[in-house]
Each structure stands twice: as structure tokens, then as C-alpha cells.
Amino acid sequence: MQRDIERVLIDTDRIAARVAELGEAIARDLERDLAEHPEPGEPTILLIPVLTGSIVFVADLIRQLPLKIRLEVVGVSSYPGKSMESKGAALKSELPASIEGAHVLVVDDILDSGQTLDVLTRLIGERKPATLRTCVLLRKPGKASVDVKADYVGFDIPDEFVVGYGLDYDGFYRNYPAVATLRPEAR
Ligand code: IMP
Ligand code: MG
Numbered sequence: 001m002q003r004d005i006e007r008v009l010i011d012t013d014r015i016a017a018r019v020a021e022l023g024e025a026i027a028r029d030l031e032r033d034l035a036e037h038p039e040p041g042e043p044t045i046l047l048i049p050v051l052t053g054s055i056v057f058v059a060d061l062i063r064q065l066p067l068k069i070r071l072e073v074v075g076v077s078s079y080p081g082k083s084m085e086s087k088g089a090a091l092k093s094e095l096p097a098s099i100e101g102a103h104v105l106v107v108d109d110i111l112d113s114g115q116t117l118d119v120l121t122r123l124i125g126e127r128k129p130a131t132l133r134t135c136v137l138l139r140k141p142g143k144a145s146v147d148v149k150a151d152y153v154g155f156d157i158p159d160e161f162v163v164g165y166g167l168d169y170d171g172f173y174r175n176y177p178a179v180a181t182l183r184p185e186a187r
Helices: 012-036 055-062 115-126
Strands: 005-010 045-051 074-077 103-111 131-139 152-156 179-182
Touching (some): 012 055, 012 103, 012 131, 045 115, 103 115
Parallel strands (some): 045 074, 103 131, 131 152
Antiparallel strands (some): 005 179
């Protein structure tokens, strides 16, 4: 794996520090939401990670949230196989049943064309969550073709294809611990 890596863009220390900051900001906002929308019964915070790219990020992020939360994953396909271009997004699984009235945070690895978050926020919005926010580890500024924004962004990165910390190329390199580019020979 290491020999396929060209350049580390964001090392593990920077990722960890930023994930802690994101966790603080998210927890602060959710605590305020809970205070502002008192509901009968127990209020639900529902994290919805997008498979598969967000798994490493969300595993670290939830351990920075000192809140009572639920977690339910969704599958969205956008970059099948070896393609590096977004071909539109499609939901590959059912949405969680418990969205209505919940404080929902969608977590994804990267905001690129914006198709994934656009599709998801529309569908989730129709289910009447109390609040709906989005969080991505990475964003490629200026790339989004649709008008979709993330509420929490870890890092803005140049328009380069990256792998690691959950992001893949053709299913590989998700376990590389940092965010890095691939050597041309590996693509
Ligand atoms: P969007 O729908 O175009 O915003 O893209 C979101 C999805 O595309 C992400 O969840 C990733 O799976 C994938 N993606 C976009 N850019 C990259 C990249 O640089 N490396 C790996 N996957 C990417
Ligand atoms: Mg993905």
C-alpha cells in the first residue's frame, strides 16, 4: 500500500486535532438545539453516516461527542469502480425509520460534486427531522455542481483525487491512516 502513495496531504495528527474541534462545535450546536426544541419524551440525536467512505471519520467523530446519540448508516453510490468522476448519486438502502422529530446529522467523507449530500438532504428533509445538518471531513471548493453546502467541514483540499482515512480508489486504501494522493501508476 505505502508504495502506491504519492503525497500525504493531511497527516494523522492534523486529522485528530480537527476531528476534536468538529466534535466540540457539533456537540455545542446539538445541545443548543435540544434546549431550543424541548420535545415530549426523549429527544433523539441521529447520526447518519454515508457508507462506505465515512466509516473511519465517523468512528473517531462519535467518540468526541459526549451526547446520547443513535447511529444509522445509509448507502449511497456515486463513484462506482475505478471511475473518478461523479455520475450522480443514488440511495442504495432504506432511510432510517426514526428521522421524524430527530436532530439529524449526516456525515460523509467528502463533498465533491455535491450529488450525494443533495440527494440525501432532500430525502431526509421530507421525513420532517427537527433539525438537519451535514458534516464532511473534506471539501473540494468550487467543485459542487449543485447548490449544496456542508454545515461542518474538516478541511478544504485542492481538486485532487485522494485516498485514506476511509476514502478509497476502486475499494482500496480506505485503511491508509492519513489523507493522501496516489501515484499515477496506481490508478
Ligand atoms: P459527490 O456526490 O460528488 O459530492 O461525492 C461524494 C462521494 O464521492 C464521496 O462520498 C466519495 O465516496 C467520492 N469521492 C469524491 N471525491 C473523492 C476523492 O478524491 N477520493 C475518493 N473518493 C471521492
Ligand atoms: Mg463514497
